[in-house]
Amino acid sequence: MIELRDVHKAFGSNKVLQGVDLKIDKGTSMVIIGGSGTGKSVTLKCVLGLVTPDSGQVLLEGQDVASNRSNAERDAFLARFGMLFQGGALFDSLTVWQNVAFRLLRGSLKKPKEEARAIAVEKLRRVGLKPETADMFPAELSGGMQKRVGLARAIAAEPEIIFFDEPTTGLDPIMAGVINELIREIVVEMGATAMTITHDMSSVRAIADNVAMLHGGVIHWTGPVSEMDDASDPYLRQFINGSAEGPIEAVR
Amino acid sequence: MNPLSPVAAVGRSTLALLAAIGRVTLYTGATLSHLVRPPFYFREFLNQLMVIGYFSLPVVGLTTLFTGGALALQIYAGGARFNVEAVVPQIVAIGIVRELGPVLTGLMVAGRVSSAIAAEIGTMKVTEQIDALVTLSTNPMKYLTVPRVVAATIALPLLAAVGNVIGILGGYLVSVLRLDFNGATYIRNTVEFLEPSDIISGLVKAAVFGFIVALMGCFHGMASGRGAQGVGRATTNAVVSASILILASNFILTGVFFTE
Ligand SMILES: Nc1ncnc2c1ncn2[C@@H]1O[C@H](COP(=O)(O)OP(=O)(O)OP(=O)(O)O)[C@@H](O)[C@H]1O
Ligand SMILES: [Mg+2]
Numbered sequence: 001m002i003e004l005r006d007v008h009k010a011f012g013s014n015k016v017l018q019g020v021d022l023k024i025d026k027g028t029s030m031v032i033i034g035g036s037g038t039g040k041s042v043t044l045k046c047v048l049g050l051v052t053p054d055s056g057q058v059l060l061e062g063q064d065v066a067s068n069r070s071n072a073e074r075d076a077f078l079a080r081f082g083m084l085f086q087g088g089a090l091f092d093s094l095t096v097w098q099n100v101a102f103r104l105l106r107g108s109l110k111k112p113k114e115e116a117r118a119i120a121v122e123k124l125r126r127v128g129l130k131p132e133t134a135d136m137f138p139a140e141l142s143g144g145m146q147k148r149v150g151l152a153r154a155i156a157a158e159p160e161i162i163f164f165d166e167p168t169t170g171l172d173p174i175m176a177g178v179i180n181e182l183i184r185e186i187v188v189e190m191g192a193t194a195m196t197i198t199h200d201m202s203s204v205r206a207i208a209d210n211v212a213m214l215h216g217g218v219i220h221w222t223g224p225v226s227e228m229d230d231a232s233d234p235y236l237r238q239f240i241n242g243s244a245e246g247p248i249e250a251v252r
Numbered sequence: 253m254n255p256l257s258p259v260a261a262v263g264r265s266t267l268a269l270l271a272a273i274g275r276v277t278l279y280t281g282a283t284l285s286h287l288v289r290p291p292f293y294f295r296e297f298l299n300q301l302m303v304i305g306y307f308s309l310p311v312v313g314l315t316t317l318f319t320g321g322a323l324a325l326q327i328y329a330g331g332a333r334f335n336v337e338a339v340v341p342q343i344v345a346i347g348i349v350r351e352l353g354p355v356l357t358g359l360m361v362a363g364r365v366s367s368a369i370a371a372e373i374g375t376m377k378v379t380e381q382i383d384a385l386v387t388l389s390t391n392p393m394k395y396l397t398v399p400r401v402v403a404a405t406i407a408l409p410l411l412a413a414v415g416n417v418i419g420i421l422g423g424y425l426v427s428v429l430r431l432d433f434n435g436a437t438y439i440r441n442t443v444e445f446l447e448p449s450d451i452i453s454g455l456v457k458a459a460v461f462g463f464i465v466a467l468m469g470c471f472h473g474m475a476s477g478r479g480a481q482g483v484g485r486a487t488t489n490a491v492v493s494a495s496i497l498i499l500a501s502n503f504i505l506t507g508v509f510f511t512e
Contacts, residue, residue, distance in 0.1 A: 050383045078389045089384035102388050
């Protein structure tokens with residue numbers, strides 16, 4: 001279980017997170033929605049320790065993640081996670097399969113090269129990429145293909161907790177459907193805990209057990225996806241309907 | 253205008269300078285501490301040895317060749333004023349081996365390699381590849397910085413050694429072809445004159461320069477601001493700071509090696 005308690009984070013005078021409280025139960029899928037620039041990506045990075053919160057706590061199974069001081073503890077902590085970055089963040093000096101199998105080629109999860117490659121090709125297939133892409137470099141791929149390679153890398157080592165930062169942005173509707181199904185499968189079949197950021201409401205409905213809306217630096221609304229459509233919160237309503245009129249200003 | 257504002261400006265830049273020195277020192281310490289703790293990414297190291305060492309050979313060779321030639325012409329012309337034109341081989345040898353070989357190699361590699369390292373690591377930072385490394389349980393210091401620093405520290409003395417030979421060759425060619433020196437005598441004078449300490453001191457300098465070049469590239473890359481502009485600034489800072497540190501440390505090392 002992941003829990004954020006009163007997390008604050010500011011960049012200079014830009015107060016991004018102003019007391020985020022959020023709980024994600026083990027084996028469930030949480031989707032975070034919210035306007036552009038509200039700090040969704042920063043929230044994920046706070047959990048992973050890529051961004052250090054100014055105050056507040058992030059707990060993993062009741063233990064403060066900031067207490068993982070030694071390298072070995074950090075490694076063990078991070079080995080439980082997979083993350084798809086918003087921009088893909090593929091290593092452009094490595095081929096596609098070496099990217100996907102990065103974790104399997106070094107460190108505690110090291111496997112023989114042939115085996116690592118086979119796993120990479122299999123994961124690529126799951127995100128709808130042909131085996132031929134395995135030997136290409138990230139720069140040779142389209143934006144949506146890069147996104148899917150990033151996704152394959154995030155799930156390659158079969159982590160228990162997976163973060164997806166906008167997994168379907170830049171994909172065609174069919175491919176977006178494939179990815180939504182894949183994320184759902186990972187949660188249901190592999191029992192992984194997922195935290196997904198998305199702007200795509202059809203994706204929210206396909207992936208989420210629970211939904212949280214980030215607005216004004218706090219979790220403005222949270223609840224099961226089934227209650228989302230009946231919620232009366234005007235902010236949430238405006239967001240779901242995508243209307244320019246409402247309490248959320250269009251210029252932020 | 254506040255009459256104290258120039259003083260405040262001096263104070264501010266002094267503080268900024270001290271803060272920068274502090275950050276570089278901490279970064280150096282971190283690099284050294286990661287250097288002695290496993291894992292060590294040997295394949296990365298080999299790659300970097302290729303990129304930093306092997307591919308710098310043409311630049312270093314051309315630079316030292318022309319410099320050796322020019323040095324021979326200058327010493328000949330200068331020596332003629334005291335009727336000691338014959339010292340060309342000895343002075344070229346000592347000038348190249350002790351000073352110009354290592355320093356020019358360091359500066360050329362600073363231009364070629366510091367900038368490339370800073371641009372690469374800066375881009376990785378900006379595109380979240382460094383964050384991705386961390387989430388994949390790979391320490392960026394160990395995976396990026398240590399292999400580059402070790403490779404450059406080993407590659408630079410080797411490059412400088414090659415540079416020394418080519419620089420002396422440049423002096424030889426000019427002296428024999430233009431200044432009517434006898435080839436065999438030129439080589440004998442060079443070899444008999446040079447002491448092992450001349451050569452070793454130059455190579456030690458080169459190793460220090462190599463450390464500086466890679467460290468500055470990595471440091472500024474990691475400290476890169478956001479966006480293309482941030483990477484551009486990191487690249488410039490890397491080359492400028494590496495060059496200045498090379499010249500400053502050269503002065504200090506020369507003082508250490510050659511003052512009795
Ligand atoms: N490393 C950083 N340094 C300075 N400011 C940052 C940094 N990372 C994020 N920010 C700022 O924090 C705010 C939130 O950024 P974040 O990337 O979390 O937005 P987001 O909710 O993911 O938006 P989007 O949906 O557009 O991806 C933005 O104003 C951004 O400028
Ligand atoms: Mg984002």
